[in-house]
Amino acid sequence: MSKVNELFRQDLKVINMGLKSFSQDLKKQNTEVLQVDWRPPAGGNPRMIELLNRLKNKK
Amino acid sequence: MSSKCLIKKNSYYDSVTLMIITKEVEAVAGVENAVVVMGTEHNKELLDNVGLLNEETTAASPNDLIIAVKMKNDNIFEQIVQKVDELLNKKKTEAGEDYCPPTLDSAVKFMPDSNLVIISLPGQYAAAEAKKALLKDKHVLLFSDNVSIEQEKELKELAVERGLLMMGPDCGTACINNVPLAFANAVKSGCIAVVGASGTGTQEIMVQIDKFNGGISQAIGTGGRDLKAEIGGLMMIQAIKALAQDENTKVIVLVSKPPALEVAEKVLKVLKETGKKAVVDFIGGDEQLVLKYGFLPAATLEEAAYKAVQLCSKTYEEVLNSTAPDFTDSIELVDNMAKAEAQKLKPNQKYLRGLYSGGTLCDEALKLFTKEIGEIYSNIPLEPEYKLPENTTGYKNCAIDLGDDEYTVGRPHPMIDSYARQQMILKQAEDQEMAVLLMDIVLGYGSNDDPAGSLFNEIKRAKSEFEARGQYLCVVAGICGTENDPQDYAEQVRKLKEAGVIVMSSNAQAVRFAIKVLKEVAACQR
Structure with a gap:
C-alpha cells in the first residue's frame, strides 16, 4: 500500500511550523498537533545560512 | 510629526500575528503610521516606503522584532510599546502552555x-x-x-x-x-x-x-x-x-x-x-x-x-446533460427579487462592482459576466485589455480580487482581515454610477471569525450614502460556507440580511442574480 493510502487510514498527527492559528484550529477539532517554536536559522543571516547548508551537505 | 522605534532582539513572531497587531496600533489616537514587523529585507522596504527606515531598523535581523511608529507626539510611544507587549502576551496565552520544540x-x-x-x-x-x-x-x-x-x-x-x-x-x-x-x-x-x-x-x-x-x-x-x-x-x-x-x-x-x-x-x-x-x-x-x-x-x-x-x-x-439549477430558490421568486431591486435603482446607475476575497471566485464572476453581458475589468482580467486602470478603485463593470499581491502588501489576506474590503466598499460608494455591489463571504477554518459582522457597518454606510443622494445600492453576496463551519452560518446570513444584502448560497448564484438586476436595469432604460 502506498504511503498516501496509509495516511488515509491513519489518524492525522500534525507538526505545524508557522501560523499558530492553524494549530489552534486543529486542536478545536481534536486533532493531535505539535507547534514548532520556529525562528529563522542563523539569526536570519543569509550568508551564515548558506555556510551552514554547505557544512551539512558535506557531512 | 515624530518617529520612534524599538528593536526587540531575538523575538520571532509570525507575520499574521504582527499584521493584526499593527492594525490595532494604527487605531491608537495620534498614530499616523505603525509598522510592527520582523527585520527581514522585505519588511525594511516597507519601512522605507513609509519613512521609518533608519540606522537602528536597518541593523535589525530577521530574528528581531521592530516596532516603528510615526505619531503626532512621541509621548504616546511608551503606551504603544506596552500595547504591543500586551497583545503579544495575549497571543501566547491563547496558544496554550503546550511544549513547542524549536526545530x-x-x-x-x-x-x-x-x-x-x-x-x-x-x-x-x-x-x-x-x-x-x-x-x-x-x-x-x-x-x-x-x-x-x-x-x-x-x-x-x-x-x-x-x-x-x-x-x-x-x-x-x-x-x-x-x-x-x-x-x-x-x-x-x-x-x-x-x-x-x-x-x-x-x-x-x-x-x-x-x-x-x-x-x-x-x-x-x-x-x-x-x-x-x-x-x-x-x-x-x-x-x-x-x-x-x-x-x-x-x-x-x-x-x-x-x-x-x-x-x-x-x-x-x-x-x-x-x-x-x-x-x-x-x-x-x-x-x-x-x-x-x-x-x-x-x-x-x-x-x-x-x-x-x-x-x-x-x-x-x-x-x-443535467445542469445544476440556476438558483436554489424558485426562478419566479428570484425574478421578482431582481425586479424589485432594479426598480429602486436610478437611471444613471448601471455598473457592477465586485469585491472578492477569493481569487477563483472572482475569476468565476468574470467568466459568467463576460458570457452574459460582456466586457468586465479586473486586476486579474480574462484578457489583458480589460486590466483595471492603475490607481482606480472602480471602472465601468469590474470585479477585483483583493487577495492579489498588490492589495495584501503588509496586510493579512482579506479572508482573514476585512480592512481592505471595508475601505474599498466606502470608496466604491462614492461612485454614483454603481448599481450592484457583489461580494464573496468565505467561512470555514482559517477565515475571519465574523466576516459578515466585519463588513456590516461599511455596507450600511454605503447604502446610506446612496440613499442620501436619492439613489439605492443593491448589494449581493455569495456565501461559501456550511452549517458546520465555526462562524455559525445562520448568524452570518442573518447579519448580511440585516445590512440589506441579498444572500445567495453560491458564488455562481450571486453572480447570476447581479446579472439579472443589471439586465432589468438595462431593459427599463430601453
Whole structure:
C-alpha cells in the first residue's frame, strides 16, 4: 500500500511550523498537533545560512 | 510629526500575528503610521516606503522584532510599546502552555508518529523545511508562497520518489481524513474526492457538494502551479493514483485553471486508468478535451459539485446533460427579487462592482459576466485589455480580487482581515454610477471569525450614502460556507440580511442574480 493510502487510514498527527492559528484550529477539532517554536536559522543571516547548508551537505 | 522605534532582539513572531497587531496600533489616537514587523529585507522596504527606515531598523535581523511608529507626539510611544507587549502576551496565552520544540528535528523526535507537516513560514525558509520533512517521510502541506518553481519541482520530485504528498507551495486548502486543513470548510464525510490547484475553487466545490447532500472522502491541494508545464502535474497525478486505491472514493473532481495541454492530457490519462467516475473543471478550459476522455466538464464550481453528487448514484449518460439549477430558490421568486431591486435603482446607475476575497471566485464572476453581458475589468482580467486602470478603485463593470499581491502588501489576506474590503466598499460608494455591489463571504477554518459582522457597518454606510443622494445600492453576496463551519452560518446570513444584502448560497448564484438586476436595469432604460 502506498504511503498516501496509509495516511488515509491513519489518524492525522500534525507538526505545524508557522501560523499558530492553524494549530489552534486543529486542536478545536481534536486533532493531535505539535507547534514548532520556529525562528529563522542563523539569526536570519543569509550568508551564515548558506555556510551552514554547505557544512551539512558535506557531512 | 515624530518617529520612534524599538528593536526587540531575538523575538520571532509570525507575520499574521504582527499584521493584526499593527492594525490595532494604527487605531491608537495620534498614530499616523505603525509598522510592527520582523527585520527581514522585505519588511525594511516597507519601512522605507513609509519613512521609518533608519540606522537602528536597518541593523535589525530577521530574528528581531521592530516596532516603528510615526505619531503626532512621541509621548504616546511608551503606551504603544506596552500595547504591543500586551497583545503579544495575549497571543501566547491563547496558544496554550503546550511544549513547542524549536526545530522540525526536535518536533519529529517528540512526535515520531506524526504523519503531516504544515508549513506556513516565510517563503525563503519554507522550501528547506519542506525538504527536511519529506526526507523524514512526512507528508507536507506547504502553505507558504514565494517559493521558486525550481524549488517546487525539486520538492515534488522528491515526494513522488518517496511516495508522499507534497501539497503546495501556495496550497491554501485541503481536507485529509475529514480534517479541514489551513483554509477549509467543515463538510460531511462521503465518497467524493477533490484534487484542486485552486484554494477557493476547492473550497466552493466542497461546500456545494455538502449543500447537495454529498460528502467528501479527501480534498488534496496541489498548489496553483502544479499543472504548469514546468511541474507537469506531479502532485495531481500522485493524488489521483492514491485515490484510485482508496475504497472510500467513488467519484473524483479535479479543479484547476486551464492547464498546459500536454499536462492536461497526461493527467486525464492517469485519471482514466483509475476506472473511477470524474468531473473535471479546468475553469474556462477546453470542455471537448474533458469529454474526449469520457469525463464530465462543468461550467461553474457549483455545477462541478452538482454533477459529482449526481455521479455517486447515476451513470455518466444520466448526468451528462443535467445542469445544476440556476438558483436554489424558485426562478419566479428570484425574478421578482431582481425586479424589485432594479426598480429602486436610478437611471444613471448601471455598473457592477465586485469585491472578492477569493481569487477563483472572482475569476468565476468574470467568466459568467463576460458570457452574459460582456466586457468586465479586473486586476486579474480574462484578457489583458480589460486590466483595471492603475490607481482606480472602480471602472465601468469590474470585479477585483483583493487577495492579489498588490492589495495584501503588509496586510493579512482579506479572508482573514476585512480592512481592505471595508475601505474599498466606502470608496466604491462614492461612485454614483454603481448599481450592484457583489461580494464573496468565505467561512470555514482559517477565515475571519465574523466576516459578515466585519463588513456590516461599511455596507450600511454605503447604502446610506446612496440613499442620501436619492439613489439605492443593491448589494449581493455569495456565501461559501456550511452549517458546520465555526462562524455559525445562520448568524452570518442573518447579519448580511440585516445590512440589506441579498444572500445567495453560491458564488455562481450571486453572480447570476447581479446579472439579472443589471439586465432589468438595462431593459427599463430601453
